[in-house]
Amino acid sequence: MNYRERITVEPGKRGGRPCVRGLRITVYDVLEQLATGMSPEQIIEDFPELELEDIHACLGFAADRERHIAGLQAR
Secondary structure (H helix, E strand, C coil): CCCCCEECCCCHHHHHCCCCCCCEEEEEEEEHHHHHCHHEEEEEEEEHCCCHHHHHHHHHHHHHHHHHHHHHCCC
C-alpha cells in the first residue's frame, strides 16, 4: 500500500494536517478511532466516504512517520 496516493496535505485544510484523499478527515481522526478500539467497519460507518484502503493508508502513514522519528533518534 502506497499511502502517498491517499494521504494529502493542503495548507488551508484542517490546519495543514494530513488528510484522507483531500477530505476533511485527518489521519489523526482515523488513528484515534482505531486506538479507542473501533473496527475499520465501524469507522467507515461513521465516515461513509472512507474506504478500507484509506484506513490502511493512515496506518501506513503512521508507520512511516514512526520509522522516520526512530531513525532520527538513532543518530
